[in-house]
Amino acid sequence: MSVISDSDIGRLRAILRPGPDTQRDAVIGTEDAKESWGELRVDESLQRFSTMRVGGPARILAEPGSEEETIALIRAAESVGIPYITIGNGSNIVVSDRGVDALVIRFAERFSDVSEVTPEDLPGIPPDQDGNPIPDLSGLLFFRAEAGALLSSVAVRAAKAAGAGMEFAGGIPGSIGGAVRMNAGAYCSEMADILIFARVIDPDGEVRDYRVDQMELGYRESRFSKKGGIVLSVWIALKRGDPREILMRMSELNAKRAASQPLNLPSCGSAFKRPPGHFAGALIEQAGLKGFSIGGAQVSVKHAGFIVNKGGATAQDIYDLSKYIIRTVREQSKVTLDPEICFLGFKHE
Ligand SMILES: Cc1cc2nc3c(=O)[nH]c(=O)nc-3n(C[C@H](O)[C@H](O)[C@H](O)COP(=O)(O)OP(=O)(O)OC[C@H]3O[C@@H](n4cnc5c(N)ncnc54)[C@H](O)[C@@H]3O)c2cc1C
Numbered sequence: 001m002s003v004i005s006d007s008d009i010g011r012l013r014a015i016l017r018p019g020p021d022t023q024r025d026a027v028i029g030t031e032d033a034k035e036s037w038g039e040l041r042v043d044e045s046l047q048r049f050s051t052m053r054v055g056g057p058a059r060i061l062a063e064p065g066s067e068e069e070t071i072a073l074i075r076a077a078e079s080v081g082i083p084y085i086t087i088g089n090g091s092n093i094v095v096s097d098r099g100v101d102a103l104v105i106r107f108a109e110r111f112s113d114v115s116e117v118t119p120e121d122l123p124g125i126p127p128d129q130d131g132n133p134i135p136d137l138s139g140l141l142f143f144r145a146e147a148g149a150l151l152s153s154v155a156v157r158a159a160k161a162a163g164a165g166m167e168f169a170g171g172i173p174g175s176i177g178g179a180v181r182m183n184a185g186a187y188c189s190e191m192a193d194i195l196i197f198a199r200v201i202d203p204d205g206e207v208r209d210y211r212v213d214q215m216e217l218g219y220r221e222s223r224f225s226k227k228g229g230i231v232l233s234v235w236i237a238l239k240r241g242d243p244r245e246i247l248m249r250m251s252e253l254n255a256k257r258a259a260s261q262p263l264n265l266p267s268c269g270s271a272f273k274r275p276p277g278h279f280a281g282a283l284i285e286q287a288g289l290k291g292f293s294i295g296g297a298q299v300s301v302k303h304a305g306f307i308v309n310k311g312g313a314t315a316q317d318i319y320d321l322s323k324y325i326i327r328t329v330r331e332q333s334k335v336t337l338d339p340e341i342c343f344l345g346f347k348h349e
Contacts, residue, residue: 013076015040015060046099049106050090051173053266054315056099056345065110067199067207067232074201074230077103085344086230088175089150092182092268096345097315105230107148107177114145114157122235123197123209140237142196147177147231151184154236155250164241165194170250171257172269177231181224182340183217187253192217197235203228220273220340262300265308271322272305272337280337281305284325287332297321307341319346 044061047053059082064070077084084103087093119137121144141163145154155170168189172179180198183191195212202208216223224231257263272280284290284304291301296313299321300306307321318341326337 046095055095056097058104060103088178091173093342094318100345111146111148114149117142117144145176149176159246163238164246165238167250171254180231194236196237199233201230262302267306267308268341270305271307283329287328294321
């Protein structure tokens, strides 16, 4: 792992500092810079990094390859006063068509290592609800994943090593860092059931290890969605099972998903959270909105809880359709839907 020196930070600040593009591009283009930070791209469209396939450019896009690189990027961005945001696989974001005037830190292949670990490798032993240490970890299997690892890769890797309990996540197209922030879940299981620790850069710049009971995991939310924080690495604990059975169960769930969801069109999955006592898709359908479009954004005809890009949608189309759905459902059912999609760079997020 590379150690980031003060002179590295100085060079990075030179890249991030607003100034003549030619000067900035000259630093970005050097082999040195690429070696330290991976590729830094200026005004890079985020469209291809979003499963909705919409959105404008990032002022600078970085794909760090380690915790140190990420910390250095954040320190440099803070020291020159440019905002930063983190994305994973872009399966729950819609970036505005104008783009985001920020450093976008994307956790992807360069930061996606997954490994099986022993209890001794864990940052600590998690206590139970009353604060007592869990006495017996025998029989459990432990895995560590870097934030950019895809949930499907972690689930398959774990299944092959006999780790059972992550089958629910095999078809969720997010990174594990994004999944912790969202407490992603499906088929009556969620990240909270398998997580034990996460290493996080807090908004104050400190790196801390959180136990699962400190992560405030709720329905599609976490302390990181409420209070900020960038998830760097994740530790999960799984029961021991039979690899063939685990993989079979995963493909059954994936088949169920394919039968009920419009996976042939770009989307962010469910556009709205499930309101207590209702299903968002049913409310939207009852409001007569199934198939309704604004521009290229459409309420899926296969599953009314999904907004899809039926071709040529802009981010604004998705945003406007989402607002229209909320208004119409509220008028008809007196229920206010809460978006699950994270809208980035919009005036009224
Ligand atoms: C076809 C389809 C099906 C889906 N099915 C499900 C489902 O069954 N269940 C479910 O829960 N979700 C589902 N989703 C939504 C999505 O996959 C999840 O929310 C996923 O966890 C998002 O991960 P991501 O890496 O793509 O995050 P992104 O979309 O990149 O980011 C989402 C949010 O998390 C933040 N973020 C990303 N990485 C980090 C990090 N390392 N640290 C802190 N914050 C971070 C971003 O800033 C953003 O606010 C589905 C999406 C699609 C397209």
